[in-house]
Amino acid sequence: MTGFKLAMREELERRYGELRRQSILMANQALRMPNTRLTLVDGASYEAFRRWENSPNRLVDWDWPTSWMSWKMNYPKRFECATWKGNRLIGFAMGRPTYQATGLRLDYIEKSPEASEPHLDLTYLALYAYATLLGATHVKIMNPINKDVRDYYEQKGFKYDLKSNSCIRRIV
Structure with a gap:
């Protein structure tokens, strides 16, 4: 990576890191x-x-620590969130702005297989806040x-879009 690209990436990371914290x-x-509580993703989250x-009750087998390092390097404008109940991790979420920057994708x-808390609802608070700070019109x-899962998202106010295989919710 050239010095210019590295400096630009570091500036984006700094600027959007502040928006993530907000x-x-x-x-x-x-x-x-x-x-x-909600936090940014960090070493304590991975621990x-x-x-x-x-x-054996996990529905997916994402390797969060490995995926995260790649995601962090490739998407300085990313969304990230870890959800906690006391000292117990409820779940993770990662996303990024859409290519047209009109939306925020998750x-x-x-969610932890043992968690009963409403992880999507909690994550959505941070997702909505970040999307609003970015000026996005939808998530x-x-x-x-x-x-x-798709039906669950629809019950939460999202509309399924077959073309993009995504559930979309407008920001008002």
Whole structure:
């Protein structure tokens, strides 16, 4: 990577890192669940993830730590969120702005197999806050894992779009 590209990437990381921090702060201020919080993804998140990564009840087998390093390098404008209840990790989410920058996509979301908390609802607080800070007009959840999950997103106010295989919700 040339020095110019590296400097530009570092500037984007700094600028959007601040927006990510603001969105997490805004989401935490809106939380209505005691002892629950949202954070940016960090080493503590991965350490907590190790407790459930090999659970036979996991619906997906994403390798969050490995995927995260690649995601972090390739998408300085990314969305990220870890959801906690006390010291227990509820789940992760990662996304990025759409190519036209009119929306914010949620590419990966996973809830701990042992968690009963409403992970999507909690993540959505941060997703909505970040999308608003970016000036996005919609959020979309990419590639729902199955019909039951897609139906769940639709119950939460998303509309399924067959063409993009995503569930879209307008920001008002």
